[in-house]
Amino acid sequence: MALWKPDPTFYPSSRMATAAPPETLAYIVALNPTPSNGRHDALCVLDLDPKSSTYGRLVGQVEMPNVGDELHHFGWNACSAALCPYAPHPHVERRYLLVPGLRSSRIHVIDTKPDPRNPRIVRVIEAEEIASRAGYSRPHTIHCGPDAIYVSALGAPNGEGPGGIFLLDCETFDVLGRWEIDRGPQYFAYDFWWNLGHDVLVTSEWGTPNMFEKGLVPELLLGEKYGRAVHVWDLKRRTHVRKLDAGEGYQLVFELRPAHDPTKAYGFVNCVLSTKDLSGSIWVWHRANGDWTMKKIIDIPAEPASEDQLPPMLKGFKAVPPLPTDINLSLDDRFLYVSCWGTGDMKQYDLSDPFNPKLTGSVRLGGIVSHAPHPKSGPLNGAMQMVEVSRDGRRIYVSNSLYSAIDEQFYPEGIKGWVAKLDANPSGGLALDPNFLVQFEHLRPHQIRLEGGDCSSDSFCYP
Amino acid sequence: MIAEWPWIVVALLGAYHGLDPSMGWLFAVALGLQERRRSKVVWALVPIALGHLASIAIVVALVGGLRLAGPLETCLRPAGAIALILFGVFRFLWPRAHPRWVAMRVNSLELGLWSFLMASAHGAGLMLFPILMDVMPMKGLAMRHRGHMPIIAHTALEGLAVLAVHTAAMLLVMGTIALLVYERFGLAILKSAWVNLDFVWNGALIAAGIMSFFV
Numbered sequence: 106m107a108l109w110k111p112d113p114t115f116y117p118s119s120r121m122a123t124a125a126p127p128e129t130l131a132y133i134v135a136l137n138p139t140p141s142n143g144r145h146d147a148l149c150v151l152d153l154d155p156k157s158s159t160y161g162r163l164v165g166q167v168e169m170p171n172v173g174d175e176l177h178h179f180g181w182n183a184c185s186a187a188l189c190p191y192a193p194h195p196h197v198e199r200r201y202l203l204v205p206g207l208r209s210s211r212i213h214v215i216d217t218k219p220d221p222r223n224p225r226i227v228r229v230i231e232a233e234e235i236a237s238r239a240g241y242s243r244p245h246t247i248h249c250g251p252d253a254i255y256v257s258a259l260g261a262p263n264g265e266g267p268g269g270i271f272l273l274d275c276e277t278f279d280v281l282g283r284w285e286i287d288r289g290p291q292y293f294a295y296d297f298w299w300n301l302g303h304d305v306l307v308t309s310e311w312g313t314p315n316m317f318e319k320g321l322v323p324e325l326l327l328g329e330k331y332g333r334a335v336h337v338w339d340l341k342r343r344t345h346v347r348k349l350d351a352g353e354g355y356q357l358v359f360e361l362r363p364a365h366d367p368t369k370a371y372g373f374v375n376c377v378l379s380t381k382d383l384s385g386s387i388w389v390w391h392r393a394n395g396d397w398t399m400k401k402i403i404d405i406p407a408e409p410a411s412e413d414q415l416p417p418m419l420k421g422f423k424a425v426p427p428l429p430t431d432i433n434l435s436l437d438d439r440f441l442y443v444s445c446w447g448t449g450d451m452k453q454y455d456l457s458d459p460f461n462p463k464l465t466g467s468v469r470l471g472g473i474v475s476h477a478p479h480p481k482s483g484p485l486n487g488a489m490q491m492v493e494v495s496r497d498g499r500r501i502y503v504s505n506s507l508y509s510a511i512d513e514q515f516y517p518e519g520i521k522g523w524v525a526k527l528d529a530n531p532s533g534g535l536a537l538d539p540n541f542l543v544q545f546e547h548l549r550p551h552q553i554r555l556e557g558g559d560c561s562s563d564s565f566c567y568p
Numbered sequence: 569m570i571a572e573w574p575w576i577v578v579a580l581l582g583a584y585h586g587l588d589p590s591m592g593w594l595f596a597v598a599l600g601l602q603e604r605r606r607s608k609v610v611w612a613l614v615p616i617a618l619g620h621l622a623s624i625a626i627v628v629a630l631v632g633g634l635r636l637a638g639p640l641e642t643c644l645r646p647a648g649a650i651a652l653i654l655f656g657v658f659r660f661l662w663p664r665a666h667p668r669w670v671a672m673r674v675n676s677l678e679l680g681l682w683s684f685l686m687a688s689a690h691g692a693g694l695m696l697f698p699i700l701m702d703v704m705p706m707k708g709l710a711m712r713h714r715g716h717m718p719i720i721a722h723t724a725l726e727g728l729a730v731l732a733v734h735t736a737a738m739l740l741v742m743g744t745i746a747l748l749v750y751e752r753f754g755l756a757i758l759k760s761a762w763v764n765l766d767f768v769w770n771g772a773l774i775a776a777g778i779m780s781f782f783v
Contacts, residue, residue: 109763110764121756189598192668276664304671566599568601568602
């Protein structure tokens, strides 16, 4: 249905979006870690309206029609990118959530209207449709682009590579086909996003589905067989431009967070692990002298630990790795949030100068060794992992699971799901909200999306 | 009815395209903002206007030429009318059928091509059909004031006049809005002012088609 005026949640610029009204709902995907029990993954609705009597509680849930989807990341059918000047379609609605199953390769189209608390599944795009029309499977990241919905896929239907990107129509949800015309040396896929003002798309690397679906393979990790590069692409020509290699020892280059301001030619990406010393790191890709390059700006060291505190995979190292598995950038491009899923820290860096990070805040919750407690619960397992930031940059929401097969490797006791909230000071600083903790029964929460948009949902064409 | 009405309509249609953000002024503003230069906004207006002009010129030349070709004249009116109606219906059914374009960094040739594609996809030239049928001379029929002029020169003159009036009106409105938004109002105005006129435009295409049968 076309609207009369642009969808009110669309903003021409990230600057304007910071003034958006605070979110009153969050959508959270949650997976059932033991599909053999026959229970389904679900999309949960969390009440975030402080005036509501059910604030901080789950108020709705949609179960997926099948078992074992492994819900992971998801996204909106339309966002502020619909206002882009060269292909505007401002009168479509931000209404449908596209929720892929990372294991099943199904994409669920979920309608959040008319009642946002009771969303409904309106269509399921089957794995076969994606495979036959795009040649891909294991859909991961969803971004509403200027002309279509872009979806990254981690591999081919047989579980090998290459992974890549395919397109969906933002209203019919038909699979439009593979995006790349020339992929150059790119084989591994994971996340993607873009610097729209520079007509550049960037992709990152994990591994093929066969390399991670049973968990991280230590031999592959220590043999540095997983991905470690960022690829820069020409968004217009759909061709590979440059491979930015993090270099020897770096493994698992994950979440891409470009500056929201399209005039800026840079962005941040997290590297989960260095095989040399188990440290994690944050890198900046940027354009210099007309070419794209990548530079490490933050090192997060591993912390010494005794063997009896560590899961089998880490005992030999006598250290707990920080495992920065997710990052998020505030809409004003100032604060970068880094979840350290190993140690349990959430770190806030001031990146007003992208090459000169300043640590401005840190909160610890859960963690492999520390099991840092929440005032409402006592010691927690798992740790802050998926992180989402409100558009005004003041509220940070976190969930604690990563990927079912990897959860067991680092938290062998099994992760009990929770979602917590941190409060960010607009001039720097981070504090745990002691009154906010959502605990899940048997499901594990993963990505969190905020009603109307958040800091990783929208792309902007204007500064 | 006053004699100038076709020209008023030609100018109003140009002004309408000038007003429509998706036809050019918004791209000009975006390019200016990207480089933080007002001169970039002004630079962008020229290829946008020329691309739009080129799209319309095709229809003008086609109708003008066929009007000269005598025997085809009888089929021209119903053919144009049906084309307008079908195009309007098509746009109702597939409102987002547009040429694929994903590029912010464009040179003047690309920007002109973009504008040409957008104008064509909206049927900007087609919309002029009933007016062209009115102002363009027809073989074998002495025209009102320019009867002494060779008919082909007359056709060219009328065609150029249509292009000039339409493009000038578009450029004037587009340029004024682009500069006002860039300098004064800012893009927040999009949120309230970008009303969906697709229904009106698509309806107008169909109405113009029906009208063409009779004018």
